[in-house]
Amino acid sequence: xxxxxxxxxxxxxxxxxxxxxxxxxxxxxxxxxxxxxxxxxxxxxxxxxxxxxxxxxxxxxxxxxxxxxxxxxxxxxxxxxxxxxxxxxxxxxxxxxxxxxxxxxxxxxxxxxxxxxxxxxxxxxxxxxxxxxxxxxxxxxxxxxxxxxxxxxxxxxxxxxxxxxxxxxxxxxxxxxxxxxxxxxxxxxxxxxxxxxxxxxxxxxxxxxxxxxxxxxxxxxxxxxxxxxxxxxxxxxxxxxxxxxxxxxxxxxxxxxxxxxxxxxxxxxxxxxxxxxxxxxxxxxxxxxxxxxxxxxxxxxxxxxxxxxxxxxxxxxxxxxxxxxxxxxxxxxxxxxxxxxxxxxxxxxxxxxxxxxxxxxx
Amino acid sequence: xxxxxxxxxxxxxxxxxxxxxxxxxxxxxxxxxxxxxxxxxxxxxxxxxxxxxxxxxxxxxxxxxxxxxxxxxxxxxxxxxxxxxxxxxxxxxxxxxxxxxxxxxxxxxxxxxxxxxxxxxxxxxxxxxxxxxxxxxxxxxxxxxxxxxxxxxxxxxxxxxxxxxxxxxxxxxxxxxxxxxxxxxxxxxxxxxxxxxxxxxxxxxxxxxxxxxxxxxxxxxxxxxxxxxxxxxxxxxxxxxxxxxxxxxxxxxxxxxxxxxxxxxxxxxxxxxxxxxxxxxxxxxxxxxxxxxxxxxxxxxxxxxxxxxxxxxxxxxxxxxxxxxx
Numbered sequence: 001x002x003x004x005x006x007x008x009x010x011x012x013x014x015x016x017x018x019x020x021x022x023x024x025x026x027x028x029x030x031x032x033x034x035x036x037x038x039x040x041x042x043x044x045x046x047x048x049x050x051x052x053x054x055x056x057x058x059x060x061x062x063x064x065x066x067x068x069x070x071x072x073x074x075x076x077x078x079x080x081x082x083x084x085x086x087x088x089x090x091x092x093x094x095x096x097x098x099x100x101x102x103x104x105x106x107x108x109x110x111x112x113x114x115x116x117x118x119x120x121x122x123x124x125x126x127x128x129x130x131x132x133x134x135x136x137x138x139x140x141x142x143x144x145x146x147x148x149x150x151x152x153x154x155x156x157x158x159x160x161x162x163x164x165x166x167x168x169x170x171x172x173x174x175x176x177x178x179x180x181x182x183x184x185x186x187x188x189x190x191x192x193x194x195x196x197x198x199x200x201x202x203x204x205x206x207x208x209x210x211x212x213x214x215x216x217x218x219x220x221x222x223x224x225x226x227x228x229x230x231x232x233x234x235x236x237x238x239x240x241x242x243x244x245x246x247x248x249x250x251x252x253x254x255x256x257x258x259x260x261x262x263x264x265x266x267x268x269x270x271x272x273x274x275x276x277x278x279x280x281x282x283x284x285x286x287x288x289x290x291x292x293x294x295x296x297x298x299x300x301x302x303x304x305x306x307x308x309x310x311x312x313x314x315x316x317x318x319x320x321x322x323x324x325x326x327x328x329x330x331x332x333x334x335x336x337x338x339x340x341x342x343x344x345x346x347x348x349x350x351x352x353x354x355x356x357x358x359x360x361x362x
Numbered sequence: 363x364x365x366x367x368x369x370x371x372x373x374x375x376x377x378x379x380x381x382x383x384x385x386x387x388x389x390x391x392x393x394x395x396x397x398x399x400x401x402x403x404x405x406x407x408x409x410x411x412x413x414x415x416x417x418x419x420x421x422x423x424x425x426x427x428x429x430x431x432x433x434x435x436x437x438x439x440x441x442x443x444x445x446x447x448x449x450x451x452x453x454x455x456x457x458x459x460x461x462x463x464x465x466x467x468x469x470x471x472x473x474x475x476x477x478x479x480x481x482x483x484x485x486x487x488x489x490x491x492x493x494x495x496x497x498x499x500x501x502x503x504x505x506x507x508x509x510x511x512x513x514x515x516x517x518x519x520x521x522x523x524x525x526x527x528x529x530x531x532x533x534x535x536x537x538x539x540x541x542x543x544x545x546x547x548x549x550x551x552x553x554x555x556x557x558x559x560x561x562x563x564x565x566x567x568x569x570x571x572x573x574x575x576x577x578x579x580x581x582x583x584x585x586x587x588x589x590x591x592x593x594x595x596x597x598x599x600x601x602x603x604x605x606x607x608x609x610x611x612x613x614x615x616x617x618x619x620x621x622x623x624x625x626x627x628x629x630x631x632x633x634x635x636x637x638x639x640x641x642x643x644x645x646x647x648x649x650x651x652x653x654x655x656x657x658x659x660x661x662x663x664x665x666x667x668x669x670x671x672x673x674x675x676x677x678x679x680x681x682x683x684x685x686x687x688x
Contacts, residue, residue, distance in 0.1 A: 086435070119468035127434065128467050132458045138424045139459070142431020142439070149387070149413055149437070156431075168451075172424030179419060334469040335504050337527040340556050340603035 007213045012233050013223035017281045019289025026232040032296040038079055038227045039291060040305060042071040042284050045095035047309040048104055049258070051317060052111060056262040060321065061112040069225075069257030071095045072283035073189045074159060076230025076252075080238055081157055088127040088140040088158040092189065096159070100126060104316035105323070114326060115334075134164035137173035137186060144182035144247070155183040155241040157234070163194025165208050171215075174249065178215040183241035185234060186249045190224065191256035196269040212249035224252030225283040228290075257282060328354040363547045369539040371513035372402045372478070374548050375520035376440060380410050382550065383438060386524060389416040390425060390442030390478075399444055400480055400539055426452035426477060430459045433475040433529070440524055446481035446533060447490035453498065460529040461504030476523045476530045481509070482574050482624055483656075483671055484537040486664040493661060494573075494625035499531040500602040500634070506530040506555060507602040511576040513544040515599060518553030526555060535574035556600050558608035564594035567681055568612040570635060571622040572598040575672060579622045582677035591685060601631050606638045610646070613639055617648030618684040622672050627655040649687030652680035 014029070016022050028034050049066040056064045067074065074096030078087060087093070087100055094107045101122030110117025110129060118128035127143075130136035140158035147154040164170055165188055177184050188208050192199045205211060212219025218240075222233045230252055237248035255278040259266045266275075291297035328350035332339055339347065366374060379386045388403055388410075394417035397404030407415035418425050422443055429439040443449050456477065463473040483492035500507040508523055508530055510516035516534065523530035553559075561576070562583055571579040576597055583593040594612050598604070613619050619639060621632035636651040654672040662670050 088431075115466050115468050118466050119470045124470060125435070128463075128471070132454060135427055135455060135459060138427025138455065139431035139434065141424070142428040142433070142437075143435040144431075145428065146432050146435035146437045168421075169423055169427060169454075172419070172421035173427065175419055175421065176424055176428060180416075330468075334465045334467075337464070337472065342556070342603035342606065 007210065009207050009209045009219055009221055011221040011223070012229045013226050014228045014232065015226050015286055015290045017225070017286055019286055019293055021290070025228060028231070029228050032291070032294070035228070035287065035291060036296065038075055038231065039284070039287050040309075041075045041079070041095060041099045042227065042287070043305055044309045044312065045071045045075065045098060046284060047313050048094065048098075048107070051313045052108065053262055055108070055317065061108060063261050063263045064111045065092045065261045066258040067092050067095050069278065069282050070189055070191050070254045072227035072230050073187065073224045073252045073254055075099055076227045077157055077159060077187050077234045080231045080234035082154075083123065084154050085238070086125050086127065086143050086154065086156045087123070088136045088143065088156055089129055090136065090160050090164070090189070091129040091131050092161070093159050097126070102126070104313060105319045108316065108320035109323060112320065114323070115330065116323075116326070134160050134167035134170040136160065137164070137170050140184055140186065141173045141177050141182060144177065144184035145180060147183055148180070153242050155185060155238050157185045157187065157238070159187050159189055161194060162188060162190040162192065162199050162202055162208060163197065164188070165211055166202055171211070174212065174215040174217070177247040178217040181244070181246035184247040185237040185241060186247065187234065188249070188251045189254065190251050191254050193256045193260065193270070195260040195264060207251060209249055209251035217247050217249060219249040219251070221251045221253060224254030225281050225286060227283055227287055254283070255281065363545050365543040366513050366546050367540045367543050368510070368513045368516045368534065369400050369402050371517040371546050372520055372534060373404060373406070374546065375517045375524070376403060376406060377409065378548055378550050379521060379524045380406065380414065385436060386438040386440060387414045387416065387432065388440050388442070389418050389429065391418060391420055391444050393417060393442050398442060400536070402478070402534070403442065422448050423451040423455055426455035427459070429475045429477065430455055430463070430473055433460075433473040434463055434471050438474055438524060440476045440478060443477060443479040445491045445493070446479045446495055447493040449479055449495060452477065456499070456505070456529070456531070457502050461502050464528065465504060472527055473529050474527050476520070476532050478532045478534060480536040480539070481533040482535045482537055483661055483667045484574065487536070489663065492667060494623070494656065496533055496601055497625055497630050500631050502602070504528065505602055506600060508555060508600050509533040509535065509573040510599065511535070511538070511573055511597045513546050515553060515559065515597070517546050518551060519555065519599060521550065522552035522555045525552060530555070533573065537574040538577070541577070556603050556605055558605040559597040559599055560594065560608065560612070561597050562593070562595040564592035564616065566591045566616055566618070567593045567684060568596060568609070568616045568619045569593050569622065569677070569681070570596045570598060570609055570619060572601065573624065575622045575624050578672055578674050578677055581674045582681060585674060585678060586681060591681070593681070598631070604634065604638070606635070606642065609635060609638065610643045613643050614646040617646055619647070620652040620654060620677060620680045620684055622654045622677055624656050624671055626658045627653060628658050630655055649684045652684050654680045
């Protein structure tokens, strides 16, 4: 037998769980302000998550998917992007969405059951949350195709979970992105769990990154709890994409410290000890330790930031709770560019049976 | 003006829009060098290049999903699924995404895409190549479901579909691709979507159909005319959203209605039309609405497919029932 193909999957980490550098940091990380911005984004997301779960428990929003423990993946990815790039998220990527300008009010509206939550004022061209698993990979391929066709120096960044890599949409989209050498970065938030199904029952592949090899593109792993590493690896992939080098698949290794959603109870299928072990690896304490070691962070700054994030979340919650309910027309207004005549009778009925005091157009 | 068949009319419309609008791209299996297995896209790649006429890998779900991403990002993709029997993997992308993009983002994003596919039986094709699944798409809010029945309507409706700001599923009856020619001027004039076409006016009976079945329906109207019965013939053309007003107006005049479709009967689009007549046209009706449809069976392989498809005789039989009802 002759070997006709070989491959290897690289792994990148810059800061270990104790906050100590494991290799020289990339240039952007030499600027404390840049790292503090990442730190702040992760703390804000975690503050938001805790509040959103409380809002769900008290019936103020519906089912909610927390990003607890995985903040570095979407914040790292979003921070590597330019405003004109497009984020194609899953449904667990609000930390990165906030970084790109989506507001917490919009996110609360979304999880609170209101389509206005996906009408982002900024960023206008980012895709909305994707609840069907992995289907968004194909959308990112289409977006990247549009950028390439129009010769725009933009890229699509797509996020999905480890479970999503089992789906056909993932393989089909990845394959097309490879054939067409598209400006696209696909990031797997490998949080080790697809609801109750652990990573090892999802695939016999040693890494999920190696799924790139079958599509003829580069695949690499990154420590998904090291936001510096996630940002750096995504930046490299984006630079390659913009230079015409084609797509990259990045597997970010992290851990879902919370339940799948507020409708889930993870104690049914995993033991507390394993979760405790993963709390020692989580991304926020890691970056805080690094910042403290380098003298850029202290107790006062931490307290001020926690206070600021709590206030910001609290203001967003107040604003969300004050948004009037949409009226019945909201079901019809945006279904088509222009409401077909065939639907006018049904809209009239919805108006007639709407609760009194409806606000009309939503 | 040239005489063209239906597949040539599709090709004319695609070429016209690609020349007019640089955002239009064509993608699908074998659509490039081969020009499509039915030759609907023949010549387009040579004229518009490999970037705008894209041979995709063999993956229907992704063809639909990539078209969604393209449409959301400012292109006007016209994707081809090689046969309607291979549409099923696209349902997730079409129902969960294409149909909802505008609504779920409150109009921030939209999805102006067309998914074209040959549909229907009667060409002695292998298994899975003779399906008529229009009802699956007609059920989905946010979609348009269009089926032309002639070269002229294929040209005008496909132009309209590509220009429409929302997703359109466009079924092309394979049996009509080369059945007959018509004068079609390549003038870029679109026909209206969401509108039924009255193909023939009449006063005694309304025959409602779409796609390839208009052939048998028109033949039945001829046969009825020979017996002194004046049948009005309506081509529904856009099944979703349904232009019920034209059908109701016709039945208000005739009082009798026969609906003809090739798809299986249960929950077929004929059921929706019949229900619309019951809801809004009951006092006009002089007889129960008749349906002539494919049977509720798996589309047969070629040896039996012509017994499955509604025939002129079956339409005449239903017309007789409607006409003789006291």
